[in-house]
Amino acid sequence: MQCADEGALREVHHESPAYVRLSLAAAMTLGFVPGWFHRNAKLRCVNLLLTYEDGCKASCAFCGLAREKDATWTAKKFIRVPWKTFPTPDVVQAIKRGPSHVGRVCISMITHPRCRDDVLAVCKQVAQVTGLPVSLLISPSIITREDLLAMKEAGADRIGVAIDGATPEIFDRFRGKPVNGPHRWDRYWQIYEESIRVFGRGMAGAHLICGLGETEREMVGAIYRARALGGSTHLFSFFPEKGSALESQAPPPIGNYRRIQLARWLIDHDLTVPDRMAFSGSGRILDFGVTAAQLDEAILCREPFETSGCPGPDGKTACNRPYGNEKPGADIRNFPFPPDDEDLEGIIRELSE
Numbered sequence: 001m002q003c004a005d006e007g008a009l010r011e012v013h014h015e016s017p018a019y020v021r022l023s024l025a026a027a028m029t030l031g032f033v034p035g036w037f038h039r040n041a042k043l044r045c046v047n048l049l050l051t052y053e054d055g056c057k058a059s060c061a062f063c064g065l066a067r068e069k070d071a072t073w074t075a076k077k078f079i080r081v082p083w084k085t086f087p088t089p090d091v092v093q094a095i096k097r098g099p100s101h102v103g104r105v106c107i108s109m110i111t112h113p114r115c116r117d118d119v120l121a122v123c124k125q126v127a128q129v130t131g132l133p134v135s136l137l138i139s140p141s142i143i144t145r146e147d148l149l150a151m152k153e154a155g156a157d158r159i160g161v162a163i164d165g166a167t168p169e170i171f172d173r174f175r176g177k178p179v180n181g182p183h184r185w186d187r188y189w190q191i192y193e194e195s196i197r198v199f200g201r202g203m204a205g206a207h208l209i210c211g212l213g214e215t216e217r218e219m220v221g222a223i224y225r226a227r228a229l230g231g232s233t234h235l236f237s238f239f240p241e242k243g244s245a246l247e248s249q250a251p252p253p254i255g256n257y258r259r260i261q262l263a264r265w266l267i268d269h270d271l272t273v274p275d276r277m278a279f280s281g282s283g284r285i286l287d288f289g290v291t292a293a294q295l296d297e298a299i300l301c302r303e304p305f306e307t308s309g310c311p312g313p314d315g316k317t318a319c320n321r322p323y324g325n326e327k328p329g330a331d332i333r334n335f336p337f338p339p340d341d342e343d344l345e346g347i348i349r350e351l352s353e
């Protein structure tokens, strides 16, 4: 993804609910900024972010929005890409008139006290005016069951919970007390479960980030927990955000990520469970717990290696987040389109790296 006018990204700060931030991909798709997508990827879900001058109150070590690095807040990145602020009514109208391949809108909260009400106000406008399905990526540390009920009432049909870390230790180290953050592992899973109770089976997803120091076995355990509770996993590959505490940490090895993508797909399609899988002493996946024919079929259908996220009206993943996990180029982690034959050859090689 390339922006033809980086100067257009400089901004005066305006706050939600009157304003929202758009990912660069969404701003390009809706015609707010010029640009083009590598390999002609098409963004199928418009991602909005609520925004406040004093920023996010949390301080997650991997996030470019973290409070403690706030000096240049307006230049911050979130899931690798810059976000620019626009008036909410303009954005809503642009989505309504937008390209037909856009099949969903997602509104992300940040950890800010005003988000609870503002997410409802923005959700109502988006749902009523655009008629598109709306996901809310919520901040469990500041919401309750009543908020979830109000979100449903406001027109949201799905919930995302960014658990991100695969184990309680990783979650705590990067999001909890050690970084002076307000987030708690148990609270996140509790709100995830509550979301499924309020929105229904299959209507909540857990975001998990691969490459924060977990083993493959631990990641498989978290993916299965999300599935067993009635939802699914939306998988991310760690990318070092500039300005975040983890800016110098490397992304996970590609082989590691490919195996986790495949395991995620098999688990979320109820084809395997961790007890049927085999792992090495260091936790690497040795056996996916399915027959050779099932494994071949899964790999050759290519879908495990596409971005996992909330679906659109056609039931296929709408939230394809083009290049949200890597710079546009040869190393595509989450394919925003079906991998082509050459991609598939590479993926098959990478699976055993």
Ligand code: SF4
Pocket: 045, 104, 105, 106, 107, 135, 136, 137, 159, 160, 161, 205, 207, 234, 308, 309, 310, 319
């Ligand atoms: S998968 Fe995408 S649409 Fe769904 S909650 Fe996450 S960011 Fe939003």
